[in-house]
Amino acid sequence: MSVPPAPENFGELVQIIYSSRSLLGGEGLSAGISDILRISRQNNARDDITGALFFNGRAFAQVLEGPQLAVSNLYASLLKDKRHTDVCLLQHEYITRRCFEGWAMAYVEGAGGQGFTITPGFLHDALHRSNGSSGPVLQLMKYVMAER
Numbered sequence: 001m002s003v004p005p006a007p008e009n010f011g012e013l014v015q016i017i018y019s020s021r022s023l024l025g026g027e028g029l030s031a032g033i034s035d036i037l038r039i040s041r042q043n044n045a046r047d048d049i050t051g052a053l054f055f056n057g058r059a060f061a062q063v064l065e066g067p068q069l070a071v072s073n074l075y076a077s078l079l080k081d082k083r084h085t086d087v088c089l090l091q092h093e094y095i096t097r098r099c100f101e102g103w104a105m106a107y108v109e110g111a112g113g114q115g116f117t118i119t120p121g122f123l124h125d126a127l128h129r130s131n132g133s134s135g136p137v138l139q140l141m142k143y144v145m146a147e148r
């Protein structure tokens with residue numbers, strides 16, 4: 001998972017899923033989320049990245065899909081971003097089809113208990129229960145989006 005891609009794989013489509021703990025809070029919270037979404041939608045459209053960001057007030061979970069090099073560069077920026085911490089890479093897969101085609105960054109927000117729950121361990125557990133396959137987790141994410 002941490003092995004850098006070989007140059008011949010730079011253009012291949014990859015999908016990653018990570019979770020992290022939010023450091024946003026207080027009065028700046030909604031402005032902070034708006035900033036993230038604005039820059040994400042702008043950059044991701046430019047870099048051919050699609051995906052979804054989930055936020056429950058405490059934790060983020062994000063699916064990112066796109067060319068290997070673009071996704072790796074974004075992940076490197078994300079690791080340095082002071083708006084969250086405990087970034088945990090849960091999945092890194094080569095894909096042939098995107099799950100979030102057409103979404104420069106879909107956004108789902110909810111409070112734990114009010115519809116859906118994300119804790120940093122939640123997706124990890126869900127992936128573990130499905131033997132490392134991201135299918136069920138992605139289905140859950142799409143379901144949560146469709147319900148809103």
Ligand SMILES: Cc1cc2nc3c(=O)[nH]c(=O)nc-3n(C[C@H](O)[C@H](O)[C@H](O)COP(=O)(O)O)c2cc1C
Nearest residue numbers: 036039040043044060062074077078081083084105
């Ligand atoms: C939870 C979270 C999700 C983010 N998602 C994206 C994203 O999908 N695309 C993006 O370009 N930046 C995203 N960012 C912002 C990046 O970390 C970074 O600030 C931005 O890409 C600009 O990086 P640069 O200054 O290195 O160009 C996200 C930040 C956070 C905290």
